[in-house]
Amino acid sequence: MSGWRRIYYNFLELPLKLLVKSKVIPADPGAEAGLDPRQPMMYVLPYNSKVDLLTLRMQCLKQGLPDPLTPLHIDGITLPRYVFIHDGPRALSWYAEKTQSVLLFHNYLNLHRSNPALDVQLVAVSVMFGHSPGRELQSSQPAPQLLRLLNSIEKFFAVLWLGRDSFVRFSRPLSLLYIATEHGTDKSIAQKLARVARIHFARQRLAAAGPRLLVRQDLFNKLLASKSIEKAVEDEARSKKISMEKAQQNAIELMEEIAADFSYEAIRLSDRVLSWTYNRLYQGLHVHNAKRVRQLAEKGHEIVYVPCHRSHMDYLLLSYVLYHQGLVPPHVAAGINLNFWPAGPIFRRLGAFFIRRTFKGNKLYSTIFREYLVELFAHGYSVEYFIEGSRSRTGRLLDPKTGTLTMTIQAILRGGNRPITLVPIYVGYEYVMEVATYAKELRGAAKEKEGLWQMLRGLCKLRNLGQGYVNFGDPLPLATWLSQQVPQWRDSIDPIEAQRPGWLAPVVDDIAATIMVRINNAAAANAINLCSTVLLASHQRSLTRPQLLSQLACYLELLRNVPYAPDITIPNSTPEALLSHALTMNKFTVEQDNIGDIICLSRDQAVLMAYYRNNIQHLFILPSLVASVICGRPGIAYLQLHQRIMLLYPLLKAELFMCYNKQQLLPVIDSLIAELARQGLIETREMLLYPAQTRLHALQLLAASVSETLQRYAITFLLLRANPQLDRGTLEKESRIMAQRLSVLHGINAPEFFDKAVFSTLVATLRAEEYIVDTGDAINEKVSEMCDILSELITPNVFGTIEGTSLLVNGPVIAALPAR
Structure with a gap:
């Protein structure tokens, strides 16, 4: 490098060190992106920008990567270690180099032809100042010369304003040796490399900033012009006997209620506030598998984030994490209960769009919401919604609500160009500020309505929140799933009307259950x-x-x-x-x-x-059940243990969204038995399994984790055995009454022990597993077999209480029921 250029770079680097504080994505480029500093490395940047180059250099030196300003010397040939793909905005446009990416790529490829041992890593690096995508404008673009000047000025002020909101993103390296060996070293290959790099950078930019934001009024006008909403407005006017103008005004008011008003400046401000807050409240935020999401975004997927719902903190935490992973924060479906001042307007500017608890009886609302969601997908925005519908009061996953998921699949049936992929997310905390309130609600207290006063009280309770966890699960590409489950699904595509083909409801239920399992798989x-x-x-x-x-x-x-x-x-x-x-x-x-x-x-x-x-109960329920069976029946044979667990497992699977199917279950059970034996908790004598007396207490503690679950099952099964003709509603109700009584008599502390949803899921599973036939009657043989198994696994005093109470309940209560 010439002396004048070195002076120029040093002069420019001084203010950058003060103004720029960039984040590196991924956090550890060596481990996560696979960069090897021992191998020759060449950096590829999108724009001819010395600011970007020096920002990259500062991060390379911090990460122990080669200095991009230091040329590579190979076989007596000196080549630059960086290249710009094409021209771009520059603060100092009078000092510029001609971009020579194709020529430089060609020179590097030729080196590999003459040196088979050489392998240069081609590393694409994006340097971004801010995430703002800008807004769509109706006016024409300025002249190219003026646009170039504006871009240069914009870059200058971007460093001043966004220097501490900048990102340096390293992609996985591309082996030039592989390219030269597999595709040759012709100039056409170099040209193709440059073209692929341009596409790669464009996708990265879209993944980080998202599409340009629609002007809100333009969005409303576009929605009003859709055929579906036009028809819904006509139906509204006819059914309510109002004018078309009034019906259309009702539609606009609903759009105002629903639609987000996304603002990048609000995102930046909230990032500052949340960074300050989280650094003081959390001892650490742990993010896992974000690489999956970045790869999907770069491939052009429309991403739908589907997290579990533990706390009101979820909305902010996930957007904050995605922003710091170099991804555009999503539009978030938030409950209408959060649309109060000042939270509602703030959330709306951060990307929240509001959804009512029920759409029942309001066709205009459901049509507008569905069309708004379709428009978000069509325009390329990422979306987030909580498939459970509300926050879990028990800490377990709730049964999924499938309305918004149904609309997502209907969006695919409108024939969009971009593939839609669901990304399940496990969100976990060491402290949830609402837990005390949840316990009161489970014991019958009325849910407090969200409002300013409640928000202020919640903020006052914020203290040491320990560690936070955001784990991205295994993505589910919807088009691929549909092609496997419903090969003819494309026959239902209609670009205008929302479709509800016969296969939609069962497929939605399967997808929802799969998402819940994949959330738990990332616990x-x-x-x-x-x-x-x-x-x-x-x-x-x-x-x-x-x-x-x-x-x-x-x-x-x-x-x-x-x-x-x-x-x-x-x-x-x-x-x-x-x-x-x-x-x-x-x-x-x-x-x-x-x-x-x-x-x-x-x-x-x-x-x-x-x-x-x-x-995390689902992580230990199966080893706990194995321990419980061995403790309850010392000297049990492998086959008998397998049979008992195979009978109980479908109930556990439905309740806890567990991942094993019947084919996987037996090998897992055998692995758990081997591990318990290795730890000295159990022992094998003459092919029979016994508790190890030296560690009996440890085995009993492990077994106790499943005891409350088995007690709930015993309540329902003993009720069925006492009266096989109990209808579903009565069975659920009496099970809950008995569970409440048992919790008092035996000091059971878990509020979910008598939760309505738990027994509703259990009774539904009994029908699915054919303990209850379509006529509503129980099958006595199967129910009695399960009761006998449960009697071995529950302590005699607790089982006796359940058995005695079931007979009492089935006396006066059942006698009062009408005959069927």
Whole structure:
């Protein structure tokens, strides 16, 4: 590099060091992007911008990557280590180099032809100042010369205004040796490389900033002109006997209620506020598998984020995480209950569009909402909605609500160009501020209406929130899924009218269930939910420190050696470190005596901690069931154990959205048996399974995790055995009454123990598994077989209470029921 150019770069680098503080995507380019600093490396940038080049250089030096300003010397030939694909905006346009990407690519390819051992990594790097996509304008574009000047000025001010909101994004390297070997070294190959790079950068820009924002009034006008809304307006006028003008005004008011008013400046401001807030509230935010989403966005997929719903914090946290992953924040479907001042206007500017709890009886509203969603997809916006419909009060996943998912598939049936992919997301916390409120609601308290006062009270409660987790699950491309399940689905495409083909409802139900399973497959185990799982399994909700540490070690080894699913995340800390961190969250009480520490949960705190246990209950329910069967029937044969678990598993699968099918289940059971034996919890004698007496307490603690679930099953099955003709509604109601009674008599602290939704799912599963036939009657043989199995797995005093109460309930209550 010449001396004058070095002076120029040094002069320009001084203000950049003060103004620019860029984020690197991915956070570790070496590990996540696969960059090898030991191999020759060439950087490819989209625009001829010295600001971008020097911003890249600062990050390369921080990351231990080769300096882009240092040329490569290969076989006596000196070549630049960077190249610009095409011209672009520059603050100092009088100093410019002619872009020579094709020539430089060709020179590098020729080097590989003469040197077979050489392998230069071609690394595409995007440098972005801000995420703003701009807005669509009706006016014509300015002249090219004026546009060039405006772009140069814009770049200058972008550094001043957005220097601390900049991103340097490294792509995976492309092997020039592979290109030269497989495709040759002709100039045409170099030209193709340059063309592919242009497409790559355009996709990256779209993934990070999104499409240009529609002017809100233009969006409304476009919606009003759609055939579906025109027809819905006509029907509104006719059914309500009002004028067309009044019906159209009603439609506009509904659009105003629903539509987001996305603002990039609001996003930037909220990022500053949330960064400050999260750094003080959270001890860390852990994000896993974001690479999947970036790859989908770069391939041009329309992304629909489908997270679980734990807290009001979810809305902000996911948008914040996506923004810091270099992706455009999505338009978020938020409950209409959040549309109050000042939260509503703020959320709307951050991309929220509002949805009513029910569309029933309002055709105009449902049509407008569906067409608005279709327009978001058609224009290329990413969308987020909570498939559970509301926040989980129990910590488990709720049964999915399929209305918005149905509209998503109907959008595909409008014949859009971009593929739509659902991305399930597990969101987890070590502290959820609404947990105490959830417990009250489960015990019958009325839900408080969201408003300014409640929001202020919530903000006052914010304190140490521990760790937060956002795990992106296995994406589900809708077109691929439909092609596999409904090969003829394209016959239903209609570019104008929303279609409801006969296959739609069952396919939507299958997709919804699959999404829930994939959310659970990405669960995050952490110090709080692990410690809660252990302590709540103890009858007295207390353990000595050595007992608690030993059980934590057991659970960690189970997760690591027999992982539930590839996407779950497991702490890499020791049990001692996990317990120390959990104690800093002030959820547990430490009592001391002359022997040592005892870790305890008070009764009130145990009710709250059940929420966190339930976040990961599906990870341990199967090993717990294996332990429970062995404890309940010492000396059981493998075949008998398999049979019992195979009978119980469909109930667990439906309740907890578990991932194993019947073919996968037996190998998993055998792996769990082997792991429990390896840990010394069980032993095999003459091909029979026994609890190991030396670690009996640890095995019993593990078995206790499934006890409450089995007790609920026993309630329903014993009711059915006492009266096989119970109809579904009565069975659910009486099961809940018995569960409430049992919780009082035996000190069961979990509020979800008598939750209506749990028994509703159980009774529906009994019908699906043919314990109850279509006529509504129970099959006595199957019900009795399950009752016999459950009697072995539940302590005699609890089972006796359930059995006695079921006979009492089936006396006066059933006698009063009308005959069928």
